[in-house]
Amino acid sequence: MRVLETLKPRLLLAAHRWEGPAPVGIRSWQLSISDGLLYPFTRMMRVLQPDPWKTTVAVASCARGDRPPCLGHPCGLYAVRPGAWDGISFVPDVSVFASVIVVGVVSLFGRVIEHKDGWRAERARIREVWVPVNAEVCFDAYPGVTFHRV
Amino acid sequence: MQIGEFIRETYYPDPDEEPETVPTPDEEPEPVAACAS
Numbered sequence: 001m002r003v004l005e006t007l008k009p010r011l012l013l014a015a016h017r018w019e020g021p022a023p024v025g026i027r028s029w030q031l032s033i034s035d036g037l038l039y040p041f042t043r044m045m046r047v048l049q050p051d052p053w054k055t056t057v058a059v060a061s062c063a064r065g066d067r068p069p070c071l072g073h074p075c076g077l078y079a080v081r082p083g084a085w086d087g088i089s090f091v092p093d094v095s096v097f098a099s100v101i102v103v104g105v106v107s108l109f110g111r112v113i114e115h116k117d118g119w120r121a122e123r124a125r126i127r128e129v130w131v132p133v134n135a136e137v138c139f140d141a142y143p144g145v146t147f148h149r150v
Numbered sequence: 151m152q153i154g155e156f157i158r159e160t161y162y163p164d165p166d167e168e169p170e171t172v173p174t175p176d177e178e179p180e181p182v183a184a185c186a187s
Contacts, residue, residue, distance in 0.1 A: 061184070078187065118154070120186075
């Protein structure tokens with residue numbers, strides 16, 4: 001958790017920077033070195049998701065064909081509440097972070113379901129992402145997003 | 151991902167758009183295909 005501990009103050013500051021009526025959350029992705037895209041990733045899921053967030057604004061889908069996020073069905077774009085990460089096992093540790101698992105701040109909008117420790121949203125706008133300094137990736141897919149090197 | 155128990159559902163407009171702006175279908179981003187992302 002050492003790397004994440006050093007990032008926590010920066011993530012909190014970034015979340016505060018983007019504060020507004022819409023919720024601002026923290027989440028992780030796998031940054032693909034080959035295509036420079038952000039793929040959903042959580043330790044709880046144990047597997048990498050196949051479909052990347054292709055643009056700065058991501059839109060959720062639901063396999064049931066309903067408008068996400070659904071009540072009683074875990075679809076939607078996920079983010080955790082800033083400061084709530086200690087009880088959330090999705091937070092990346094040093095080893096996964098070193099393998100280009102990245103963390104960042106997103107604004108959530110559209111339909112948003114608030115949970116105790118985070119949100120599921122219909123849409124998310126990527127604000128800032130922290131990327132390992134040695135990851136040689138082009139971020140052209142995400143205009144307006146600030147990528148920090150750590 | 152564990153985000154705890156349900157609290158409420160709310161609608162929020164895009165924080166980067168003017169309140170009266172309604173996106174046209176051509177401006178809609180492609181949905182993320184994975185259900186839980």
